[in-house]
Amino acid sequence: MLAPPRARRQGLPPLVLFAVGWLGLMLGVALLANVVSPYAYTALDLRNRLSPPIGFGGTTAHWLGTDELGRDVLSRLIHSIRMSLLIAFGATLIGAVVGTTLGLLAAQFRGLVEQAVLALVDFSASLPFLILALAVLAFFGNSLTLFVCLLGLHAWERYARIARGLAISAGAQGYAAAVRQLGASAWRVQLRHVLPNIASTLIVSMTLAFPEIILLESGLSFLGLGVQPPATSLGSMVGYGREYLSRAPWILLSPAAVIVLTTLSVSALGDWLRDRLDPSLD
Structure with a gap:
């Protein structure tokens, strides 16, 4: 006799194991x-400018080599990982909160409020976000807070659509009607009963949007509109390293590899969570 589908799925796939391990490492x-970084990420060592990494003629003083100013690439990579993950986590959380709130508002207040939210969703989806980001950053200047909030507005309409559809579906089910008949307010029904039942889908959507935020931050930083010196991020490291691609490719390759592996890991984990949490796929 064949075991049920969930019973047959023992253990984690190798790709998911790699994703969990890599994300845990990051x-x-x-x-x-600040503890594992061998040097300050702004420390200069002009006598060792463009020193190659170990194994390619370098020494253990700089495991991944140095950049054009003699700064340790490993130290800058470590701090860039922290900055990029901080931006990605903050922006993803902002987008999820804004989109979910507007989606629940549209589901709760049908009519004019719902139409206004849907119109805003359609407008946001039709507007090229990269052009909007370039315009806002060029006009208002760049700061880390503005940058994170701007990235948080990326794909918020996705959460709004999901939250609205699931909230309307959940509100039509028996448990929501029963709670209303017991005297619970509309917002109590939404926050205490509907939201926990749709949270798994929203969490999966966040894991799928997370790598998009990382790539968007990297692209804007590559163009010089993201994280500004002396701070550093993965995208800014790639941007600075492109000028030395032929002479010192290690400046660019190490942050580029981290971007690829991190986005791949988050995407793989998000796909696996979707398969595990979506009952319609059983």
Whole structure:
């Protein structure tokens, strides 16, 4: 006799195991950046400018080599990981909160409020976000807070659509009607009963949007509109390293590899969570 589908799925797939391990490593590096970093990420060593990494003629003094100013690439990579993850986590959380709140508002107040939210969703989805980001950053200047809030507005309409649809569906089910008949207010029904039942889908959507935020931050930083010196991020490291691609490719390759592996890991974990949490796929 064949076992039920969930019973047959024992253990984690190798790709998911790699994703969990890599993300755990990145989180540990981000939390302990000041401890594990061998040098200050702004420290200069002009006598060792463009020193190659170990194994390619370099020494153990700089495991991943140095950049054009003699700054240790490993130290800058560690601090860049912390900055990029901080931006990605903050922006993803902002987008999820804004989108979910507007989605629940549209589901609760049908009519004019719902139409206004849907119109705003359609407008946001039709507007090229990269052009909007370039315009806002060029007009208002750049600061880390503005940058994170701006990235938080990326794809918020996705959460709004999901939250609205699931909240309307959940509100039509028996448990929501029963709670209303017991005298619960509309917002209590939404926050205490409907939201926990749709949270798994929203969490999966966050894991799928997280790598998009990382890539968007990297692209804007690459263009010089993201994280500004002396701070550093993965995208800014790639941007600075492109000028030395032929002479010192290690400046660019190490942050680029971290971006690829991190986005791949988050995407793989998000796909696996979707398969595990979505009952319609059983």
